[in-house]
Amino acid sequence: MRILVAPDKFAGTLTAVEAADAIAEGWRRSAPDDEVVTVPMADGGPGFVDVLHSSLGGELLAATVAGPLGEPVPATLLLAGDAAYIESAQACGLALLPVGDGRLPATGTAARASTYGVGELIAHAVEAGARRIVVGLGGSGTNDGGAGLLAALGAEATPGDALRGGPDGLAALTALDLAPARKRLAGVELVAASDVDNPLLGLRGATNVFGPQKGLVSDADRLAADGALTTFAELADRRVADHRGAGAAGGLGYGLLLLGAVREPGFDTVAAAVGLSDLVAGADLVITGEGKLDWQSMSGKVVSGLAGLAGPALRPCVAFAGAVQVGNRELRANGIEAAYAMVDMVGAEESFGRPRESLAAVAERVAKTWSR
Template sequence: MRVLIAPDKFAGTLTAVEAAQAMATGWLEQAPDDEVVTVPMSDGGPGFVDVLSAALGGELLAVTVTGSLGEPTPATVLLHEGTAYVETSQACGLDLVPPERRDPERATTYGVGELVAAALEAGARRLVLGLGGSGTNDAGAGLLAALGATAQPDGVLASGGAALAEVTALDLAPARARLAGVEILAASDVDNPLLGLRGATNVFGPQKGVAEERRVTLDAALERFADLADRSLADAKGAGAAGGLGYALSLLGGTRVPGIETISAAVGLPDRARAADLVLTGEGSFDFQSAGGKVVSGVASVAGEAIRPCLVLAGQVLVGIREMRTMGVESGYSLVDLVGRERALGAPRDSLVELARRVARTWSR
């Protein structure tokens, strides 16, 4: 039997690569004669570069960039056949900053611009940026500054979202010239606009630490910036991704693409699914959000197009069979139900190995 294993990360416990390896180990312990292929997945957030590196190979370029609060931060860019893959959360990720130090009004995306600059200097003419997991809310102004954009007062673009209320003049021409002729793709599962009730500040700001009483003020600061840059692009789908990085990339001529579809195409997932008899995917929490452009629903869609059954192995399963079938999932299996919450969190790899072994008893020939 040919089994394709294509999970997302199990947030906080296992990377996508680790999850795929654990699932493969458990399956082969039960069914050693089966042919198992692992293809770790991502929707554009943390793990984006690791997943693509595991699937594509290529060269990893090590770079030290400016973190969201100004500290030196190590990051990598994946170079493969003229394309640079950039994981924006490596420079401005929420998880890089301890909860007590998070300051989304001051956090900057300057380091993301430095990653882009490093990719250009390495010769890349096509950029694919994975957006997700950011701790910033600066409309991508920091990225623009790192690529040469200027504003008045001097330095305001790299000072975080709240500082954008002070902008009196803006010149994007140097950044646009630097990216001339370069294809830019912003890979994200988020389609929110930059501003308003569905915008970056109001929807994603709270999880980054934006206080309720500051949302209107911070949204107004981004609106002032957009008025000077290009207000029409602020309403585009995905402009609010990663605290507005999607908007900044659109100012440079970038195009928003669904993260899961981009990665599926890059790793050849449709062909791999057609070559398999069964598809397994997984994530930390299989819930109602899984249907919104996440890895699980994306892999299930690919499996459905290949007319192959798809199973989900997750930390916890919070949807019923009807919701699963709507997403194209045949069955869902929970670590918590099998080993309990304490062991699922304390020994996630061993628990996932055991779950995969149990599932193989039912599904392997």
């Protein structure tokens, strides 16, 4: 049999590359004659660059950029031909914010956090000769509407530092000129890779939907942040704020759209880059997975994306996860034949303590059911 192994990361325990290798290792123990092809996947969030590098090759370029609170952080971008791939979470990710109570970011940090470092990564890509720049959105700790990104690329504002200070800085914004930033990217195709289709403002916007996980917990905090983004949008382009994906990554999608970016679902971007449709068609069984398989997995994520490709190709799709919180009926309705939870098969302590070995053990057992 030809087995395609294409998981997402198992958040907090395994990268997508590590998960794919663990599944392949376990499968081969039970079915050494099967041909196992690993294609780690991502949907634009953490792991985006590593996943694409593992499939596309290319050159990883190291850079030091500003983190969400201005501190220097290391980052890498992938240059493959004339295309560059950037993972925004490396410069403005939630994991880069100091932790307060309840494992949420410390009080007040999200109100000051900036996407300036993401703009610096785009500038590095332009200087490296990229004519197409794909920015993976996801896992952000910012809520500045992409204002910092615009500042890093040359946008000018009054007061001069308003774009770099997160929502708190935007609250004082009185004038804005995006022309220098747009000129900096003249002739460059810009892509915002995200599975999020929320607008920038309002009840479904970046602040109200995603703000709480970034520490904007109180109604007053969210009202102030959304008001600051409204001020920013009125000066930039209010119509673009309503576009699908403008609210992605704390409004980073909005900043990219202002520069002429095209939004693509993150899964589709990676799938096209690695030729996933052809790989699915050539497989006898498709295996995917992620850390927690729940209702969110069924909409725009890697698991649902793989199942969506496997169904029309008449290929069975099964999923591995740390925990499964979706019933069999819903799984099958979404094209997944079966799902296997590590915590059920090897126990929670083993799953979290030795995740690679645990996932390999699950794959070894499942191969006895699915392999010829």
